[in-house]
Amino acid sequence: xxxxxxxxxxxxxxxxxxxxxxxxxxxxxxxxxxxxxxxxxxxxxxxxxxxxxxxxxxxxxxxxxxxxxxxxxxxxxxxxxxxxxxxxxxxxxxxxxxxxxxxxxxxxxxxxxxxxxxxxxxxxxxxxxxxxxxxxxxxxxxxxxxxxxxxxxxxxxxxxxxxxxxxxxxxxxxxxxxxxxxxxxxxxxxxxxxxxxxxxxxxxxxxxxxxxxxxxxxxxxxxxxxxxxxxxxxxxxxxxxxxxxxxxxxxxxxxxxxxxxxxxxxxxxxxxxxxxxxxxxxxxxxxxxxxxxxxxxx
Amino acid sequence: xxxxxxxxxxxxxxxxxxxxxxxxxxxxxxxxxxxxxxxxxxxxxxxxxxxxxxxxxxxxxxxxxxxxxxxxxxxxxxxxxxxxxxxxxxxxxxxxxxxxxxxxxxxxxxxxxxxxxxxxxxxxxxxxxxxxxxxxxxxxxxxxxxxxxxxxxxxxxxxxxxxxxxxxxxxxxxxxxxxxxxxxxxxxxxxxxxxxxxxxxxxxxxxxxxxxxxxxxxxxxxxxxxxxxxxxxxxxxxxxxxxxxxxxxxxxxxxxxxxxxxxxxxxxxxxxxxxxxxxxxxxxxxxxxxxxxxxxxxxxxxxxxxxxxxxxxxxxxxxxxxxxxxxxxxxxxxxxxxxxxxxxxxxxxxxxxxxxxxxxxxxxxxxxxxxxxxxxxxxxxxxxxxxxxxxxxxxxxxxxxxxxxxxxxxxxxxxxxxxxxxxxxxxxxxxxxxxxxxxxxxxxxxxxxxxxxxxxxxxxxxxxxxxxxxxxxxxxxxxxxxxxxxxxxxxxxxxxxxxxxxxxxxxxxxxxxxxxxxxxxxxxxxxxxxxxxxxxxxxxxxxx
Numbered sequence: 001x002x003x004x005x006x007x008x009x010x011x012x013x014x015x016x017x018x019x020x021x022x023x024x025x026x027x028x029x030x031x032x033x034x035x036x037x038x039x040x041x042x043x044x045x046x047x048x049x050x051x052x053x054x055x056x057x058x059x060x061x062x063x064x065x066x067x068x069x070x071x072x073x074x075x076x077x078x079x080x081x082x083x084x085x086x087x088x089x090x091x092x093x094x095x096x097x098x099x100x101x102x103x104x105x106x107x108x109x110x111x112x113x114x115x116x117x118x119x120x121x122x123x124x125x126x127x128x129x130x131x132x133x134x135x136x137x138x139x140x141x142x143x144x145x146x147x148x149x150x151x152x153x154x155x156x157x158x159x160x161x162x163x164x165x166x167x168x169x170x171x172x173x174x175x176x177x178x179x180x181x182x183x184x185x186x187x188x189x190x191x192x193x194x195x196x197x198x199x200x201x202x203x204x205x206x207x208x209x210x211x212x213x214x215x216x217x218x219x220x221x222x223x224x225x226x227x228x229x230x231x232x233x234x235x236x237x238x239x240x241x242x243x244x245x246x247x248x249x250x251x252x253x254x255x256x257x258x259x260x261x262x263x264x265x266x267x268x269x270x271x272x273x274x275x276x277x278x279x280x281x282x283x284x285x286x287x288x289x290x291x292x293x294x295x296x297x298x
Numbered sequence: 299x300x301x302x303x304x305x306x307x308x309x310x311x312x313x314x315x316x317x318x319x320x321x322x323x324x325x326x327x328x329x330x331x332x333x334x335x336x337x338x339x340x341x342x343x344x345x346x347x348x349x350x351x352x353x354x355x356x357x358x359x360x361x362x363x364x365x366x367x368x369x370x371x372x373x374x375x376x377x378x379x380x381x382x383x384x385x386x387x388x389x390x391x392x393x394x395x396x397x398x399x400x401x402x403x404x405x406x407x408x409x410x411x412x413x414x415x416x417x418x419x420x421x422x423x424x425x426x427x428x429x430x431x432x433x434x435x436x437x438x439x440x441x442x443x444x445x446x447x448x449x450x451x452x453x454x455x456x457x458x459x460x461x462x463x464x465x466x467x468x469x470x471x472x473x474x475x476x477x478x479x480x481x482x483x484x485x486x487x488x489x490x491x492x493x494x495x496x497x498x499x500x501x502x503x504x505x506x507x508x509x510x511x512x513x514x515x516x517x518x519x520x521x522x523x524x525x526x527x528x529x530x531x532x533x534x535x536x537x538x539x540x541x542x543x544x545x546x547x548x549x550x551x552x553x554x555x556x557x558x559x560x561x562x563x564x565x566x567x568x569x570x571x572x573x574x575x576x577x578x579x580x581x582x583x584x585x586x587x588x589x590x591x592x593x594x595x596x597x598x599x600x601x602x603x604x605x606x607x608x609x610x611x612x613x614x615x616x617x618x619x620x621x622x623x624x625x626x627x628x629x630x631x632x633x634x635x636x637x638x639x640x641x642x643x644x645x646x647x648x649x650x651x652x653x654x655x656x657x658x659x660x661x662x663x664x665x666x667x668x669x670x671x672x673x674x675x676x677x678x679x680x681x682x683x684x685x686x687x688x689x690x691x692x693x694x695x696x697x698x699x700x701x702x703x704x705x706x707x708x709x710x711x712x713x714x715x716x717x718x719x720x721x722x723x724x725x726x727x728x729x730x731x732x733x734x735x736x737x738x739x740x741x742x743x744x745x746x747x748x749x750x751x752x753x754x755x756x757x758x759x760x761x762x763x764x765x766x767x768x769x770x771x772x773x774x775x776x777x778x779x780x781x782x783x784x785x786x787x788x789x790x791x792x793x794x795x796x797x798x799x800x801x802x803x804x805x806x807x808x809x810x811x812x813x814x815x816x817x818x819x820x821x822x823x824x825x826x827x828x829x830x831x832x833x834x835x836x837x838x839x840x841x842x
Contacts, residue, residue, distance in 0.1 A: 222369075240367065
């Protein structure tokens with residue numbers, strides 16, 4: 001230990017201090033959120049935010065879980081959507097961009113154009129709504145949450161550029177050895193593309209995890225609410241209920257006056273970070289490599 | 299060659315999927331017209347298929363979109379409710395709850411895309427655009443049907459309220475008339491304990507014009523703050539101004555949207571004025587500047603967005619109060635005022651006394667504050683109207699949906715107070731979105747079975763009586779069409795949202811800022827707006 005300290009040069013110390021500060025900037029707010037979510041509501045109003053609560057309370061979590069089945073249900077909906085959505089997104093995006101990156105596909109430039117046009121000109125909300133609810137009849141199905149994000153032009157672009165970096169000769173030799181297109185794709189191209197797939201997978205899974213707008217537009221049944229949307233509705237509801245404390249106190253109902261509002265806001269925050277935060281460490285080593293792809297080739 | 303073919307197939311599949319899925323909307327937009335037919339056939343198919351099962355006519359399924367938060371054990375209560383509805387009118391209700399934050403957007407989207415629904419909650423606030431949607435034909439015209447299918451709902455609602463849901467004399471929605479009445483009378487609430495502590499004669503404020511009232515309150519706030527320096531004398535936020543958002547307190551009435559320039563005085567209801575040019579506003583700004591310098595208001599009040607924490611922490615000394623009868627009225631009528639508290643507080647933390655200062659008026663927007671409309675595309679308009687009547691007159695059904703079942707979802711505790719059981723069915727106090735909580739016999743609300751409950755009934759009795767006698771706003775039924783002055787309105791709004799919070803908080807010196815504000819409004823085209831409003835109002839008055 002002592003030896004290690006002596007070895008540090010001045011510039012190293014400065015670097016370490018800077019990075020320790022940066023880490024603190026990232027971690028401290030999270031800790032504060034956690035501690036607020038565990039503070040008694042009244043104490044929050046009177047003492048303000050503190051890292052160590054004056055009065056501990058788990059009431060915020062109790063409130064969020066008071067419709068326990070719905071939160072757990074929303075978790076399972078979100079996890080299902082995130083998992084299936086990410087897998088399908090990766091499958092479709094990689095197959096599409098692989099085909100677009102191959103020279104033997106003659107119309108690939110025109111087809112690429114069709115993929116990129118919606119980036120600049122999209123259909124708009126009302127036509128999209130009509131398409132999804134009337135033509136595809138996806139309202140109130142779990143698939144609507146998945147399908148709307150299945151392809152992203154940006155991801156196609158990144159993947160296409162990555163596939164271009166795979167030497168043609170490799171694919172050719174596979175072909176000469178008698179490998180079919182699918183086999184070449186799944187057994188040779190995909191294993192080589194893990195970094196880009198991991199990067200995009202991370203982006204996509206976070207997008208699926210955080211998506212609430214699709215749910216708010218196309219889902220009307222509580223049993224299909226996603227976690228983010230349910231938590232947001234709960235928060236709105238607390239706000240509404242508090243504005244109506246007056247009405248409640250007329251019938252001498254005390255329950256509402258003690259509703260945890262700030263606490264619940266932070267508790268929903270903690271809950272919504274949830275399992276997705278665990279994804280990052282696992283994918284990190286690929287992500288670092290994956291990010292370079294876009295930088296060099298893009 | 300074969301491999302290349304496979305490659306093309308692969309690509310073609312992806313392309314079809316991706317084009318389909320990225321939401322290419324061109325085709326959807328043009329097919330708006332024929333989709334409704336498709337919907338009609340599909341729903342009549344539904345009816346046929348159910349018809350085979352039973353000999354009697356199958357129940358009609360009605361969808362009803364409304365605003366609400368998450369509700370536990372919703373299916374259990376809806377099952378019970380549907381037993382009643384099926385027995386009474388041979389229909390079933392599919393109540394769809396949409397979160398308050400997305401309700402307006404969602405309904406407008408459904409209306410614009412021609413999506414099918416039978417009933418929906420609607421209003422003229424919060425982006426729900428009742429007037430706009432009704433005038434473009436989204437809601438069914440109920441004028442000729444309402445006497446036949448919903449006679450009791452119609453007669454229970456004061457005549458003045460129907461003006462609010464009419465367009466060109468036709469009724470497009472049924473008003474949800476509520477237990478707390480429709481007529482507005484505003485005033486002030488003061489912290490009871492502090493008023494007693496410093497000996498403030500709050501009764502003197504009764505019936506005073508806003509400026510005089512503010513001057514009377516001034517010494518009280520000063521004395522109270524001296525004893526409790528951590529409190530806040532008067533609440534100011536960036537989203538609410540005691541002048542711009544409170545026309546009634548200044549004996550005025552907005553023409554069109556409240557915060558746009560162009561109000562009328564009750565004493566001079568045919569002349570549109572720029573409310574910011576009135577001497578009242580100038581003096582109000584001076585008082586607020588004085589209060590700001592004396593520390594009666596939060597220094598950052600002009601930029602503050604969220605007022606809830608201060609209110610919950612019981613920090614407010616004096617505030618605007620919307621409810622009535624006030625403490626004086628109640629005492630005169632022999633009603634207990636024990637339960638009165640400051641906003642977002644309970645009486646044990648922040649007891650309050652209230653006085654009302656304004657006249658009693660049914661505001662122009664009162665009818666469209668909460669209403670239920672029927673979609674013009676609905677296949678069951680009459681049935682839907684019957685459902686509205688049932689919700690409005692069947693107390694058992696209404697109490698079931700709005701409160702759940704006694705003993706399971708709520709109970710009366712030993713003092714006779716209502717107690718909702720945690721984690722059970724709870725309608726989040728959104729009962730006003732699905733029907734009338736008004737009833738002549740006080741049977742549609744869970745009143746506490748004790749003195750508080752009786753006091754509430756008595757005070758509501760006062761309100762209901764006044765609703766029938768109150769002045770109807772002079773501009774009730776007039777709808778301002780903002781299209782000719784759209785640009786000017788947008789420009790003025792930008793100036794108003796920038797300057798009003800600062801002026802209302804006293805953060806800027808009105809000697810300099812007020813003339814500047816008025817000058818900028820002029821440049822933004824305020825005179826065109828006033829002129830346009832006057833012209834439309836004149837035309838409307840002439841046609842009456």
